[in-house]
Amino acid sequence: MAAQFKGVLPAVVTPFDSEGAFVPSAMEALLARLYAKGAHGIYVLGQTGEGLNTPTAVRKQAAEFAMKNSPADKTVIVHVGSSKTAEAVELARHASRIGAHAVSSLPPAGGLSFAEIRAYYETLAEVSEVPLLVYFFPEVSAAIATAEQIFDLCSIPNVAGLKFTDFDLFKLSRISLAGHTIFNGRDEVFAAGVLMGACGGIGTFYNLIPELFVEVYDLAAQSRWQEARKVQDRINVLIALTIRYPVFPAVKKMLQWSGIDCGDCLAPRRSLTAAEQTQLRADLEAASFDPAGFLK
Numbered sequence: 001m002a003a004q005f006k007g008v009l010p011a012v013v014t015p016f017d018s019e020g021a022f023v024p025s026a027m028e029a030l031l032a033r034l035y036a037k038g039a040h041g042i043y044v045l046g047q048t049g050e051g052l053n054t055p056t057a058v059r060k061q062a063a064e065f066a067m068k069n070s071p072a073d074k075t076v077i078v079h080v081g082s083s084k085t086a087e088a089v090e091l092a093r094h095a096s097r098i099g100a101h102a103v104s105s106l107p108p109a110g111g112l113s114f115a116e117i118r119a120y121y122e123t124l125a126e127v128s129e130v131p132l133l134v135y136f137f138p139e140v141s142a143a144i145a146t147a148e149q150i151f152d153l154c155s156i157p158n159v160a161g162l163k164f165t166d167f168d169l170f171k172l173s174r175i176s177l178a179g180h181t182i183f184n185g186r187d188e189v190f191a192a193g194v195l196m197g198a199c200g201g202i203g204t205f206y207n208l209i210p211e212l213f214v215e216v217y218d219l220a221a222q223s224r225w226q227e228a229r230k231v232q233d234r235i236n237v238l239i240a241l242t243i244r245y246p247v248f249p250a251v252k253k254m255l256q257w258s259g260i261d262c263g264d265c266l267a268p269r270r271s272l273t274a275a276e277q278t279q280l281r282a283d284l285e286a287a288s289f290d291p292a293g294f295l296k
Contacts, residue, residue, distance in 0.1 A: 004075040004101055005131075005160060005181050006199040007040025008213045010206030011048035013252060014062055015262035022058050024065050029260045030207070031069050038214035040200065041075030042066060043104065043163075048204040048248065051079045052106070053266045056087055060094050067098050077133065077202075081105035085120055089127050096129035102160055104133040107141035114143045122156055131160030137185070138166055147174045154180045161199075169196045187213075188239055191232040194220040204247065205239055208254055241283040245276055253277060254284075257291045 012034070015026035034042065044066045045051030045059050054062070063078045070076050078100045080091035088105060095103045105124055107117045125132045134153045136144055144150065153159060154175075161181025164172050169192055176182055176197025184193030187203040190213060194201070206213050212235050219228040242250050249272050252262045264271045272280065284291045 004041070005183075007075070008038070008200055008206060008210065008217050009041045009043045009075060009077065009183065009202045010034050010039055010210055011043045011046050011202050011204050012066070013207050013248075013255060013262050014045065014049040014051070014054065015260075016050075016266060017263055020058075020266055022062050022065070023261075023263060026260055026262050027062065027065055028069055030255070030262065031066065033260065034207070034210050035071060035074060037210040039074070039206065039210050040214075041077065041101070042070065043077045043202045044079065046079035046081075046104070046202075047106070048207070048251070049079065050248070050266050050269075052081060052083075053269075056090065059091060063091075063095055063100065064098050067100060075101045077102045077104050079104050079106070080124070081108065081135075083108050083110060085123055088120070088124055092124050092128040092132075100130055102131045102133055103128050104135065104163060106135045106137060107144060109140075112141075112143060114149055117141065117143055118153060118156070121153055121159070125156050125158040128158060132156075132158055133160055133181075133183070134162045136162055136164050136166060140165075147171050150175055150180075151178060154178075163202055164193070164198065169193060172196050172198060188236055189232075190235070191216050191220060191225070191228045194228075195225065204251060205235065205242075207251055208258075209235060209238060237287050238289060241280075241287055244283070245272060245280055246270065250276075250280060253280065254291065257281075258293070 015023040017023050078095035080088050080103045082088040092103045163183045163185045165185030173196040182198045184198035184201040187205045190201045216228045216231050249265050255262050281291045
């Protein structure tokens with residue numbers, strides 16, 4: 001598999017203003033910080049990036065900006081998923097034209113069967129001029145449940161591998177041992193996912209502390225597993241306190257406190273209340289994270 005499909009790829013937050021318009025300046029600042037901290041690439045417009053809630057034209061604008069503001073040696077994967085196959089096809093073709101290294105898609109929503117999801121992925125793989133990463137996320141799509149189904153999806157021509165968002169690392173290991181490229185999608189078990197065969201990771205909390213995920217990845221490459229676990233434990237302190245709140249609004253708020261204002265999440269996601277903001281800051285400080293500085 002292509003060498004670029006590895007490493008730490010933040011699932012990048014998409015900055016919006018109060019009217020829901022894309023904010024290039026905030027994206028530029030965020031990408032600069034992530035790359036300065038050692039990220040090997042980015043994954044744009046997925047769940048964390050609110051792609052499924054974003055108009056097609058804005059998705060294209062953000063994808064183009066991400067490509068233009070990424071160094072040539074960094075990997076850019078564009079999430080093109082949609083409940084409408086025609087929109088996903090349009091976005092996959094666009095991502096191919098702008099030079100993305102790969103496209104990716106969550107399974108389309110709607111209680112679809114495995115056969116219907118497979119047909120959707122077949123269509124995307126056929127129209128895309130760059131490799132496609134499929135998605136295993138049983139909380140989102142129960143129709144993809146077994147390793148055998150994942151093997152089947154990975155057999156589709158032009159499928160490069162998958163993002164694996166689950167805690168079943170035995171299944172991850174089976175898929176890796178079969179020779180498929182896997183990005184770990186559960187931030188809480190990044191170190192364990194790499195141990196069990198993931199080539200890297202794609203995740204939400206990489207926006208906040210990319211350097212810690214890079215440190216885990218580098219330590220794992222040296223088989224320094226005890227040290228990697230200690231860093232993972234520190235990561236998990238932040239995750240544990242953040243998941244007490246609506247996660248994506250909390251991540252955006254923490255980015256704002258650190259100097260990069262990415263705005264609020266798009267409706268129907270809500271923002272943190274004033275009380276939640278106050279408590280989150282207190283939680284961060286109690287865990288020795290400086291709300292205004294630990295992300296810098």
